[in-house]
Amino acid sequence: MSSRQLRRLGKDDLETTLLKLTSKSGSPAVVEEDEEHNERAKPVSSNPFMFMNDEDGEDEEDEDEVEPVPAEVLAPKVEIETKSQKLNAKKANKKKNKKNKKQGKKEADPANEDEDDEEFYRLLNQFQKKNVKAYKSLDSEDEYDEYDDDDGFTTADEDANQEKEDGSSVWKRYDLRNDPGFSKFKHFKQLAAMFESFDFKQLIPDNEFKQLFDDLSPESLQDIDSVTSTHVSPEVLKQIDRLRRLVKNWSGKDKRSVPNGGSVRKLQFTKIRDDWLPTVRGEFLMKKVSNEQLVSWLKWQRPLDWDTVIKDDVERKWSKHFDYYKFDALDDTGSKKALTEFYLSTVLHPDHEALISIISSQFPYHVPGLLQVALICVRQGDKSNSNGLVERALFVFDRCLKNGILFNGKDFQLPYIYFYNRQFYLAIMRYIQVVSQRGAISTAAQWCKTLLSLSPLEDPLGARYFMDHYLAVNEEYQYIIQMVKNPLFNLYKQWFTLGLGLTAVYSYWKLSCIEEAQQLLRQVWKHYPSSVYKIYTEVLLADPSQLKFKIPSADVSTSIETKAYITRMGVVWKETEAKKFLRDELASIFNTCSLNTPSNDIDEDDTTPSPFFIENIPINLLRFAVLSQESSVMAAIPEKIWSDYSVFEFDVLPPKPHDRESEDVIETIESLIDSKHLEVSQMERFADEELLQQINQLSLREYLEQEQRLQQPNDEIE
Structure with a gap:
């Protein structure tokens, strides 16, 4: 569709659209009901020019020919504003200015353009803040207490996913060590929304x-x-x-x-x-x-479960929702x-x-x-x-x-x-x-x-530990907030990462949602007390003397995660006002909040193999630390991991079979190479090395003989 046709169909620009959306007190559904009474609906997408092709800027089509607009374009939507969409809007405005200049119109004043940009970002920030407010509260009891069961109906979670702390309801997180088969995860609609x-x-x-x-x-x-x-x-x-x-x-x-x-x-x-x-x-x-291969895979993940239970999960759950x-x-x-x-x-x-x-x-x-x-x-x-x-x-x-x-x-x-x-x-x-x-x-x-x-459930390379950084730099604040509210990042303790929590706090702050930022920061503090304390003292350079209770020492996985976040924290928390907000809020937390040390329900004598942990450290965190190539992060990895496990650069910490039955399930490079060809290649290499040694020895012998011949005339002269 050409730009001229889009301008005829939707005469409202981005600022007018945002004003209309922010001026209404109701939800997006109310906007949709009001639009149905108009003679002709107008596109209210956050960026109407994103439907243009690159060649449409100089289009010379007839203005009387109007193409029908798809229903999904006419329907009002609440979209996440990213940096790419803003660039699309700027690009369209530049093309429009160039076209007006060709037609002999007066060029726009640069001062007015700057004012328009400031007004645009102000309205955008206001719209995003209202959109965040429209979501349910992070501690809402209805946020996570329902899931999509295998039959497609919504039922209450019998495991009581909510627990009370300090009079407020929060999300109870399970431990992957106790559930290697993700049996607690049944939120498939929320997963698809991401x-x-x-x-x-x-x-x-x-x-x-x-x-x-x-x-x-x-x-x-x-x-x-x-x-x-x-x-x-x-x-x-x-x-x-x-x-x-x-x-x-x-x-x-x-x-x-x-x-x-x-x-x-x-x-x-x-x-x-x-x-x-x-x-x-x-x-x-x-x-x-195939389903048979899925059963074999789940048997490796869940070696203590019955075969009939695993087969039933494959047929009713995993093969139904995933390909x-x-x-x-x-x-x-x-x-x-x-x-x-x-x-x-x-x-x-x-x-x-x-x-x-x-x-x-x-x-x-x-x-x-x-x-x-x-x-x-x-x-x-x-x-x-x-x-x-x-x-x-x-x-x-x-x-x-x-x-x-x-x-x-x-x-x-x-x-x-x-x-x-x-x-x-x-x-x-x-x-x-x-x-x-x-x-x-x-x-x-x-x-x-x-x-x-x-x-998304296994996350083998630990995308949860670093993706928040790129999303924040790209200014996808609403998406980060959706992540921190999604069961995909909250159902298990290992899924709620330090980087995600603090970056979501920063996202709330950027959208001027101060209460939500304060509330989430307290949850991050309860989940990562040693990490927050280290950021407070080493990054923010604040005085820790006001802390009146002892901070528990960090375990190895928390230390790795903390160093990984501190390495890239300065790129996100670069505003002086943001650092001041974080410093003041942490000081208030240290003065007012108590710290309940979480109970360690891990049995040290338990020898049950876990495919997602090595030495009680999440294996995806270790893979991310190695692949990040950050020296400070890699230095936090225990020496035992480097010496006792396969940390090949082409296959970092590959899955390992834990019994004879799983040896045929797990593919390793040793199982895919040709053993006969390997023997022949090694013999050829050994032969080449032996020949090279003989050449070197022969050359050395000739060199010694030549030296002896040169010394003989000197001896005769003496």
Whole structure:
């Protein structure tokens, strides 16, 4: 739809729309009832220009032709304002000013534009505050005491999820140690609400760059797409170009067409680079996990449960609400050979040169090799090559995704027990670091949501421990508040993280919801007393003398989590007023609130295997700490973890079988390599090393003999 048609259909701009919404005392439903009495409904979306295409700014279509507006556009909505939507509005205003200038109209006064921006942000802040107030209170007894049962009806939780503390009702959190099968989680509607706004376009950093730099021409964008992802010589580029002519449907004008056997597939979130080798088929095949495989997986998670109970849960609960998939190698023989060479060059005999040779000449789309070499490039200071290798690894998975797949926390679940599934998690984790370094914070925030959506209950890489940072920098304050109210972040103790709690406090403060911020800060204090005290004394540099009771010492997991949050805390809490608010409120808490030490219900003698803990530390927290590459965070990890467990960079703390039956369920790199090929490769390597030693010894012997011959004439002269 063109911009002119949108202006004819909705004559109200963003400010007028916000004024209408904020001026009404009722809920959004009241606004909807009033709009039904109008002769023609007007779009009241928070940004009416977001439905425009980039080429619509200079559209010359007939003004009399009006396209019908979809019902979802006409229906009033309460949307979360993100930084990308604000950039869309600014971009549309700039295009409108340019068009008015072409038509000979007077150019707008810059002072008036600044006043308009200030007015816009003031109205936006007022609207967001009212929207937050419209939600139920954080301590409402009706907030979490109901769930969606297996039959689709809403019933009360028989486990009494509410308990009284200091006269107020709060959410009672369970412990994952006692419930490895997530039997308490039945809030599937609330889970789906966290990912309902998913769109693949939000995962492409180029779209965010277009919004940030709206004066980029199409030619400039094409030049950017033609840039190679790694450093290659012109001769190699010519050879790749010849291969591109032989492989049909490779790349295309939009850089998103790729052949996959006899069909053509459109890439969802990656673009083909000019230095990527054209191939006819992809590397992976996406398969749906059967109910029998789900039962085997749950048996590994819940070794003490009856088989009949697990089968019943799979049929009535998990397979009903989720679709599970796994990535398998399309060429099993070639994949085993590549993994064997990779294992030999990475684990048995580390050799960077041999590893680089694997992805440069033999297996250019070998994902573990690409991610491992990318990490080597980062350590050598070569970030450009590293970013290109991570993008190529992500492209391998994008190429095999089935049509219609969405990262909405429901339709695409990836069990972490499968090796190539873990490689997809790792590729996303690396890519979040890449796009954030490029300044595409909005894209990084969307990728964090994607990473969590792949397994929201297990969260194998600990997205809960760092995604609040990207959301806060992207100014998604309402989304953060929804997170802190959602059962997905409250049902278990390990789900309510320190970063989420304090970032939600900051979000309430930004929206001028002071009471809610104070209330939530007290809950964070009760859940993380040692962490809050450390922030109060070491970050805020406040005087701790007014504290009249002893703070319990922090355990290892709390120490790791605290250091991880303090490392990035300054980026969010950067305003002086915000720091003053946090310092004053913590001082008030120390003076007025008592601290009840939580009871430790963990049996130290319990030897029951838990797939989500290592040495009483959440395993996803350990994985996040290792992958963060933050030295202070990694230093907090106990030395026993590094020495007694598999902390490979290509597969950090992989799941381990705890009995013979689960050995066939868990995929590890040792179970996927070719043992015979490994023996042959090792024998060849040993032979090469022995030959090299003989050459060195021979060279040394010749050197000694030559020295002796040179010494003989000197002895005769003497």
